[in-house]
Amino acid sequence: MRSYTWQPPSQGSRIIKAARVVNERVQIVCLVIKFLIADLRCPVVIASHSQFGIPSAREQPAHNSMQALPAGRVISAVTPRAPQPLRTPVARRVGFALRATKKAIEKGEQATINFEPFDEVTTELANVEAADMSVGTDNFARVDYHRECEYAVNEQINIEYNLSYVYHSMASYFNRDNVGLPGLTQYFRDESLSERGHAQMLMDFQASRGGRVKLAHLTAPQSDYSNADKGDALNAMELALSLEKLNFNKLRQLHDVADKHEDAQMADFVEDMLAEQVNDVKQAADYVAQLRRVGPGHGSWDWDRALLNGQPPATPSAA
Numbered sequence: 136m137r138s139y140t141w142q143p144p145s146q147g148s149r150i151i152k153a154a155r156v157v158n159e160r161v162q163i164v165c166l167v168i169k170f171l172i173a174d175l176r177c178p179v180v181i182a183s184h185s186q187f188g189i190p191s192a193r194e195q196p197a198h199n200s201m202q203a204l205p206a207g208r209v210i211s212a213v214t215p216r217a218p219q220p221l222r223t224p225v226a227r228r229v230g231f232a233l234r235a236t237k238k239a240i241e242k243g244e245q246a247t248i249n250f251e252p253f254d255e256v257t258t259e260l261a262n263v264e265a266a267d268m269s270v271g272t273d274n275f276a277r278v279d280y281h282r283e284c285e286y287a288v289n290e291q292i293n294i295e296y297n298l299s300y301v302y303h304s305m306a307s308y309f310n311r312d313n314v315g316l317p318g319l320t321q322y323f324r325d326e327s328l329s330e331r332g333h334a335q336m337l338m339d340f341q342a343s344r345g346g347r348v349k350l351a352h353l354t355a356p357q358s359d360y361s362n363a364d365k366g367d368a369l370n371a372m373e374l375a376l377s378l379e380k381l382n383f384n385k386l387r388q389l390h391d392v393a394d395k396h397e398d399a400q401m402a403d404f405v406e407d408m409l410a411e412q413v414n415d416v417k418q419a420a421d422y423v424a425q426l427r428r429v430g431p432g433h434g435s436w437d438w439d440r441a442l443l444n445g446q447p448p449a450t451p452s453a454a
Contacts, residue, residue, distance in 0.1 A: 275345070298382060306320050306327060344400075366426075366435050368431070
């Protein structure tokens with residue numbers, strides 16, 4: 136029978152056993168801390184380093200010792216680094232949004248709807264990509280601009296140019312050597328430039344909406360505005376008042392076309408022109424009333440001098 140002699144364990148084996156015991160206790164402490172954090176519903180989440188900037192248990196070296204951090208911070212088994220901002224996981228944010236939306240619906244409130252630009256822009260992107268710059272009918276800027284609106288704007292451009300043509304003819308008449316009314320000459324020159332400016336505004340609007348400007352023929356205006364009964368000044372001014380009122384109605388019709396096709400931007404643009412047109416009608420009406428008071432002959436001549444010097448009522452400013 137062989138006998139065995141007991142020998143005390145070596146120093147190395149005792150160290151290995153002690154390390155195992157410490158490792159087991161460390162794991163137990165980590166589990167307890169995790170359960171405590173979950174029970175307290177702490178917002179801190181232990182996740183991978185790549186997602187939240189906090190090292191996970193997989194990344195913890197076994198030889199590092201545990202270090203206790205202040206409350207509300209993750210307990211890590213690695214060398215402490217500079218504090219990093221904690222970010223809430225995406226899943227938690229989505230869950231909160233869904234719960235908030237559900238509560239909003241239950242309360243009868245408007246729920247938040249996410250806007251997906253890359254999904255909704257597909258149709259417009261296809262139209263832009265398909266547009267051919269070599270073809271005159273294709274364009275890039277057109278957005279819900281109805282053809283009837285485009286044609287109506289071109290018609291109004293022609294109206295403005297015709298009015299400018301008429302006023303230009305009136306200015307030429309009153310600048311004659313046998314008429315000699317410089318006040319009305321300057322007034323109708325300014326009106327001619329104003330109407331031409333309105334036409335240019337409409338042309339710029341047409342281009343901004345992706346429309347195509349098509350100019351029409353101009354009607355030749357009359358060249359003589361003399362009238363034996365009323366006098367040439369009153370005769371021309373009554374015609375100017377009638378033209379301004381006619382233009383006001385044309386702009387209202389243009390606004391009706393914009394409303395018909397629910398074009399809010401076009402309607403707003405025309406409303407600005409209508410506000411200015413109202414002032415033009417009022418000014419022409421005042422001048423007709425004044426010329427009827429002073430009568431033809433010397434009265435018209437004196438009124439014209441006042442007009443040249445800026446004494447008759449000026450155009451009221453838009454509110």
